[in-house]
Amino acid sequence: xxxxxxxxxxxxxxxxxxxxxxxxxxxxxxxxxxxxxxxxxxxxxxxxxxxxxxxxxxxxxxxxxxxx
Amino acid sequence: xxxxxxxxxxxxxxxxxxxxxxxxxxxxxxxxxxxxxxxxxxxxxxxxxxxxxxxxxxxxxxxxxxxxxxxxxxxxxxxxxxxxxxxxxxxxxxxxxxxxxxxxxxxxxxxxxxxxxxxxxxxxxxxxxxxxxxxxxxxxxxxxxxxxxxxxxxxxxxxxxxxxxxxxxxxxxxxxxxxxxxxxxxxxxxxxxxxxxxxxxxxxxxxxxxxxxxxxxxxxxxxxxxxxxxxxxxxxxxxxxxxxxxxxxxxxxxxxxxxxxxxxxxxxxxxxxxxxxxxxxxxxxxxxxxxxxxxxxxxxxxxxxxxxxxxxxxxxxxxxxxxxxxxxxxxxxxxxxxxxxxxxxxxxxxxxxxxxxxxxxxxxxxxxxxxxxxxxxxxxxxxxxxxxxxxxxxxxxxxxxxxxxxxxxxxxxxxxxxxxxxxxxxxxxxxxxxxxxxxxxxxxxxxxxxxxxxxxxxxxxxxxxxxxxxxxxxxxxxxxxxxxxxxxxxxxxxxxxxxxxxxxxxxxxxxxxxxxxxxxxxxxxxxxxxxxxxxxxxxxxxxxxxxxxxxxxxxxxxxxxxxxxxxxxxxxxxxxxxxxxxxxxxxxxxxxxxxxxxxxxxxxxxxxxxxxxxxxxxxxxxxxxxxxxxxxxxxxxxxxxxxxxxxxxxxxxxxxxxxxxxxxxxxxxx
Numbered sequence: 001x002x003x004x005x006x007x008x009x010x011x012x013x014x015x016x017x018x019x020x021x022x023x024x025x026x027x028x029x030x031x032x033x034x035x036x037x038x039x040x041x042x043x044x045x046x047x048x049x050x051x052x053x054x055x056x057x058x059x060x061x062x063x064x065x066x067x068x
Numbered sequence: 069x070x071x072x073x074x075x076x077x078x079x080x081x082x083x084x085x086x087x088x089x090x091x092x093x094x095x096x097x098x099x100x101x102x103x104x105x106x107x108x109x110x111x112x113x114x115x116x117x118x119x120x121x122x123x124x125x126x127x128x129x130x131x132x133x134x135x136x137x138x139x140x141x142x143x144x145x146x147x148x149x150x151x152x153x154x155x156x157x158x159x160x161x162x163x164x165x166x167x168x169x170x171x172x173x174x175x176x177x178x179x180x181x182x183x184x185x186x187x188x189x190x191x192x193x194x195x196x197x198x199x200x201x202x203x204x205x206x207x208x209x210x211x212x213x214x215x216x217x218x219x220x221x222x223x224x225x226x227x228x229x230x231x232x233x234x235x236x237x238x239x240x241x242x243x244x245x246x247x248x249x250x251x252x253x254x255x256x257x258x259x260x261x262x263x264x265x266x267x268x269x270x271x272x273x274x275x276x277x278x279x280x281x282x283x284x285x286x287x288x289x290x291x292x293x294x295x296x297x298x299x300x301x302x303x304x305x306x307x308x309x310x311x312x313x314x315x316x317x318x319x320x321x322x323x324x325x326x327x328x329x330x331x332x333x334x335x336x337x338x339x340x341x342x343x344x345x346x347x348x349x350x351x352x353x354x355x356x357x358x359x360x361x362x363x364x365x366x367x368x369x370x371x372x373x374x375x376x377x378x379x380x381x382x383x384x385x386x387x388x389x390x391x392x393x394x395x396x397x398x399x400x401x402x403x404x405x406x407x408x409x410x411x412x413x414x415x416x417x418x419x420x421x422x423x424x425x426x427x428x429x430x431x432x433x434x435x436x437x438x439x440x441x442x443x444x445x446x447x448x449x450x451x452x453x454x455x456x457x458x459x460x461x462x463x464x465x466x467x468x469x470x471x472x473x474x475x476x477x478x479x480x481x482x483x484x485x486x487x488x489x490x491x492x493x494x495x496x497x498x499x500x501x502x503x504x505x506x507x508x509x510x511x512x513x514x515x516x517x518x519x520x521x522x523x524x525x526x527x528x529x530x531x532x533x534x535x536x537x538x539x540x541x542x543x544x545x546x547x548x549x550x551x552x553x554x555x556x557x558x559x560x561x562x563x564x565x566x567x568x569x570x571x572x573x574x575x576x577x578x579x580x581x582x583x584x585x586x587x588x589x590x591x592x593x594x595x596x597x598x599x600x601x602x603x604x605x606x607x608x609x610x611x612x613x614x615x616x617x618x619x620x621x622x623x624x625x626x627x628x629x630x631x632x633x634x635x636x637x638x639x640x641x642x643x644x645x646x647x648x649x650x651x652x653x654x655x656x657x658x659x660x661x662x663x664x665x666x667x668x669x670x671x672x673x674x675x676x677x678x679x680x681x682x683x684x685x686x687x688x689x690x691x692x693x694x695x696x697x698x699x700x701x702x703x704x705x706x707x708x709x710x711x712x713x714x715x716x717x718x719x720x721x722x723x724x725x726x727x728x729x730x731x732x733x734x735x736x737x738x
Contacts, residue, residue, distance in 0.1 A: 029549040036546070040241040045197050056247045060539075063248070068542050 025068075032066045069198050069641045070670055071116070072160075075151040078139040080111040081733035088112075088735060090642075090672065093693035098671045100688065101735075102680060103698030104712055104723050108733035109674035110210065112698075113646040116672075117208045119150040119165045120195055122173060125210040125646075134167050138730040153180070156198055161188075163195065199641050203232055207621065207641040211648035217613050219592035223290035226590040232620055233561055238554045242547060249543045250276060253523060256536040265530075268523045275512050275519075282509050289502040296495040303488045313473055313481045320469045327462045329601065330455055337452045344448060348441050355438030358431045381418075383411050562587050565619055572615040576659035577608055583615075592616060607653035614652070614660045618643070622667035642670035649679040658683035665691045677714035677723065695738040697721055701728035 039062055043050040050058070074088045090099050103109045114128050124131040135148040149166040160180040165173050177191035188194050199207065206228065218225055230236050250273055257265035307317040382393075386408055390398050398404045473485050527537060562585050569583040569592070581602055584593045594602040594612050602608060621643050648664065649657040661684045665671055673688075697714075699722070706726035713720050716738055 026549075029546065030553070033546065033550050033553065036245075036550075037237060037241055040244060041237055044237070044240060045193075052244070052247065055244050056251055059244055060248050060251065060543075063542055063546065064539060066542070068545055 028066075028068060032063075032068060035066075036062060070155045071152060071642050071644075071672070072155060073153040074112075074116060076112075076115050077150075078136040078146050078148040079115055079150055080134060080136065081108045081731075082111070082735070083136050083138050083730060083732040086735040088696055089694050089737075090670065091693070092670075096691050096693040097669070098665050098673065098688060098691040099694045099696075100692050101672070101674045101696045101698060102677060102714065102716070102723075103674065103733075104676055104700065107698035107700040107723065109646050109676070109698065111733070113208060113210060113644060113674060115150045116152065116644055117204060118173075119152045119163055120199065120208075121201070121204050122165065122175065122192065123204075125205075125208070127210055127212070132170055136732070138732060163191070200231055203228060206232055206617065208644045209617065209646065209648075211614075211645045212650050214610060214613050214648075217617070218294075219613065219616060223287060224294060227287075229590055229620065230558075233558075233623065235554060235558060238550060242550055242554070245543055245547050245550070247276070249540065249547065252536060252540045252543060253527075256527060256533050256540065259536060260530055260533045262526070262530065264526050265523060268519050268526065272516055272519045272523070275516050279509065279512055279516075282505060282512070286502065286505055286509065289498055289505065293495060293498045293502060296491055296498060300488060300491050300495065303484050303491065307473075307481065307484055307488075310478070310481060312476050312478055313484075316469050316473055320466060323462050323466055323469070325601070327459060327466070330459045330462065333455050334452065334459070337448060337455060341445070341448045341452070344444060348437050348444070351434045351437035352441050354434050358434045358438075362428065362431045379418075379421075380412060383408060559587065561623060562590075564623060565616075568619045568622075569612065569615050572619075572659075572663055573608075573612065576611060576656060576663070578655070579608060581608055583612060607656065610652050611656045611660060614648070615663060618664050618667040621669075642672060643668040644672040644674075646674045647676065647679065648673060649675070649684065654681070654683075657681065658687040662687040677712070680714065680716075697723070697736050697738055699734045699736060700724040701730070701732050701734055702726050703728050703730050 036059060039058065040055070042048070043055045043058065071090045073090065075085060076082045077085045088099070088101070090097075101109065101112060110125070110128060114124050114131075118124055118134075135146065139146040139148070147166065149164055151162060151164040153160065153162050155161070162178050162180050162185065164176045166176075168174050175191050177188040177194055178185040179188060227236070230239075250269070253265070254269050254273070257269050304317055304321065307313040308321075386392055386398060387400075387405060390400060390405075392398050392404070392408075396404075398408060470485070473481060476482070527533070527540075566583060566585045569585075573581055573583060573594075580597050581594050584595055585591070586593070592612065594606075594609055596602050621641075643664065645664070649660065652660055657679065658681075661673075664673075665688055671691075675684075695716070697716070702724065704726060709726065711725075712723040714723060715721070721738075
């Protein structure tokens with residue numbers, strides 16, 4: 001089996017898994033998790049890194065806005 | 069990141085300006101740069117590396133001499149710089165690093181929009197967002213040093229690999245979310261004025277305050293240990309070079325490898341024993357109660373509720389057929405029918421019978437496990453003792469070797485041995501400090517978990533503070549989800565890595581070796597058919613290392629990342645390799661070349677003519693976009709000196725020239 005075939009197989013498996021087994025709640029959690037990761041990445045970016053207290057406050061604020 | 073063009077000006081051996089294009093040609097994204105030893109291949113690798121990071125690869129000689137000597141002699145004001153044009157996430161950038169003084173450089177970065185250039189502030193930090201510091205060595209690689217790539221699962225290795233794959237950002241988010249949780253929990257404790265919650269939260273915060281510094285210390289100790297180990301290896305290599313100590317050192321290395329494996333076995337056996345005792349202990353404790361309980365089951369059976377003398381089915385059959393088993397009629401609504409109907413209250417059912425059977429089997433299992441406990445435990449203990457005996461024997465042999473080495477009347481050997489002994493003692497101290505620290509970290513983490521549980525239980529008993537509790541639950545939910553997803557992604561990435569490594573090994577190696585990745589430490593082992601470790605420094609081990617690098621880069625690359633569905637973006641960068649095949653057995657060169665080209669998003673190879681055999685040429689020819697040759701020009705007379713040539717596509721090319729205006733390296737496109 002070539003690596004491309006393997007990757008395609010795994011990709012198809014993941015897609016099927018996502019479509020079939022991801023509940024609305026999981027989909028929402030995934031979306032929020034990715035938003036928080038982007039926020040975390042920006043807050044830790046070299047040159048514009050925020051303090052820990054600031055990061056925590058902004059994360060709490062971002063989570064409060066989300067309905068999970 | 070995708071490299072588009074390199075411009076070097078008066079950099080090292082390159083006089084004046086030279087340009088190399090990397091843009092793909094008809095979708096072919098491999099760039100090959102040919103050059104003999106000393107023609108400037110390593111300088112070109114370092115031009116790219118230095119431009120982006122300000123640092124050099126470890127084996128570059130005289131890194132302080134950056135300005136081309138001839139250019140400097142002609143004009144002391146001559147400018148030396150390296151400029152790279154690259155694209156990243158659909159934007160084009162131009163990075164330029166200029167030599168300011170012998171030890172200083174200036175780095176400028178601009179976005180390119182057609183002809184317009186806009187400067188980027190904090191340029192170096194911007195580039196570090198694309199390729200984090202410390203990860204550049206995974207992408208810009210002095211492949212002659214591939215032997216130094218450690219696959220032994222050190223903390224640094226694991227950390228870098230996780231960073232390449234984007235997992236470290238997820239760790240950072242989880243860490244911050246836990247702080248969010250603490251803040252909210254403290255808020256709840258204050259809002260409801262609960263002494264108990266306040267106390268638990270204070271304990272959590274106290275531990276959380278210590279943990280980061282403990283983890284930091286762990287990283288420091290790990291790198292100190294790595295350094296001490298590397299120094300020991302260096303000394304052992306030196307001992308292997310000396311004829312008198314060579315055989316003894318080789319024997320010692322073999323013994324130490326065996327000892328390492330025995331120590332790992334000891335750990336494995338101890339874990340097995342702990343697991344076995346944990347699983348069997350309840351059965352051993354329950355066994356004395358199981359026999360009377362089983363007897364009780366059979367006693368009850370005789371009183372009627374249990375299987376015999378009749379079942380629900382029998383009673384139902386009599387009533388349905390209105391006929392008793394003795395042949396008498398039982399009409400519906402008769403006194404007999406009512407009497408028989410009442411038997412259903414005590415009749416056994418199929419599911420009831422099944423439950424009783426299950427209890428009987430369970431009791432039997434308890435009895436069997438208990439009976440077998442002593443035997444199984446002594447088998448484990450015997451194995452452990454045999455293993456310990458072997459370790460003790462190896463230690464004796466190692467002691468004898470040390471003694472023999474000490475008896476050799478040779479100052480250099482004695483000196484190396486003393487250094488080695490001191491370093492080993494230092495490494496042992498670090499190791500034991502590290503073990504204690506790791507133990508403390510594990511205990512603290514477990515304590516936080518336990519305290520959080522206590523906090524949960526205490527907060528549930530509170531009748532108010534619902535709004536904050538809701539927010540706390542949201543954060544917990546997110547932590548749980550992200551931790552679980554990260555775990556799944558990491559497992560999947562490691563499975564893919566292992567599958568791919570084994571695909572490459574089975575396809576390219578003549579021997580039936582396989583790779584195994586330890587999911588905890590990320591240690592990569594090469595195993596033979598009997599499951600024994602094969603040295604990573606063997607020819608096959610080198611293939612494994614190349615396969616590992618390319619697979620990681622491919623996994624992190626855009627073309628495969630959706631297969632993992634990463635939460636955070638991995639690092640995507642080109643793979644630039646200097647002298648990739650020189651460390652490989654010729655039989656593996658073409659397969660490694662083929663694999664490198666197939667797996668990487670962009671590949672730049674710096675090759676000598678010796679590494680460009682027919683097999684490598686065949687493996688790469690259909691994938692090459694641009695191709696260059698480095699020509700070494702000398703100002704001196706030729707006299708009897710040779711002119712090296714190489715044939716590319718049937719055309720003979722001279723790789724060095726004499727009687728030139730100056731000593732320099734020249735880049736020519738083919």
